[in-house]
Amino acid sequence: MPFDIARTRAAYPALTEGFVHLDGAGGTQTAAGVIDAVTDAMRTAVGNRSAANVPGRRSLELVAEARSAVADLLGADPAGVVLGPSxxxxxxxxxxxxxxxxxxxxxxxxxxxxxxxxxxxxxxxxxxxxxxxxxxxxxxxxxxxxxxxxxxxxxxxxxxxxxxxxxxxxxxxxxxxxxxxxxxxxxxxxxxxxxxxxxxxxxx
Ligand SMILES: Cc1ncc(COP(=O)(O)O)c(C=O)c1O
Missing domain, CATH: 3.40.640.10 (Type I PLP-dependent aspartate aminotransferase-like (Major domain))
Structure with missing residues (x-):
């Protein structure tokens, strides 16, 4: 299956600005799905991870989903995925x-x-x-x-x-x-x- 350049390009809102990003080490643009997920998470109540209340449980779910997504990308076990600031x-x-x-x-x-x-x-x-x-x-x-x-x-x-x-x-x-x-x-x-x-x- 050929690589769908138009579909991939459309997934990155920042590319509509028209810059050609040739410096791979110079920074990464963000896909719309990532922007939406971050925005959604910030529009709902989240708390410190805890099973004791709804915001805490939501945070637990978000972290579990993120670890599964990374594991899916890497072909790894979610239990081995550690998230961090950088x-x-x-x-x-x-x-x-x-x-x-x-x-x-x-x-x-x-x-x-x-x-x-x-x-x-x-x-x-x-x-x-x-x-x-x-x-x-x-x-x-x-x-x-x-x-x-x-x-x-x-x-x-x-x-x-x-x-x-x-x-x-x-x-x-x-x-x-x-x-x-x-x-x-x-x-x-x-x-x-x-x-x-x-x-x-x-x-x-
Ligand atoms: C190959 C490579 N390793 C590590 C890093 C550092 O990543 P971070 O900014 O998440 O610490 C970069 C950042 O450009 C990178 O290109």
Missing amino acids: ATALIYTLARTLGATWRPGDEVVLSRLDHDANVRPWVQAAEAAGATVRWAEVDRHTGELPAAQYADLVGERTRLVAVTAGSNAIGTMPDVPAIAKIAHAVGALVCVDGVHSVPHGPTT
Whole structure:
């Protein structure tokens, strides 16, 4: 089935302004369905999540629906979906939590391709724990992040590998399954930044 450009374009009211948005990292326009859902939620009484009253129950339902929608998009379990103010804030929370289990001499592997959101939280958590940061480099001729280098970067002390599934700056899509395989072989966790890749294809 051909991609229905007109229908997709019509779903974004801001596009009627006529700008051509070529800078993907420069900001995201909002679909009408999202605008309507946010507006509807604000036009009804909502309270802190609680089963004790109607506004509280409404909030519980809204959050449950949102988690299901995200899980549907990702092919994931709603129970594994965590909502938060931003990717950066969520990764900071994750980094602080995981970093508390790291010891001096542990290692984390980060990439030069990644957005700062998937770099700085890990650098700071590593500094706090006395862990070492190792860097995966971008091939400057191809713009790729070669997965093979991870065989040298990952070792017995690696606790975490953080890598983007899609660069917001140059569009590179690293071979995440290959990188994850190397990390998982030594028992390391993998934090994949899907902010820029998820809208472009299935998440598997
Ligand atoms: C690839 C990528 N990761 C992370 C982020 C940070 O997202 P947030 O603004 O939700 O913290 C961005 C924002 O542009 C991004 O493009």
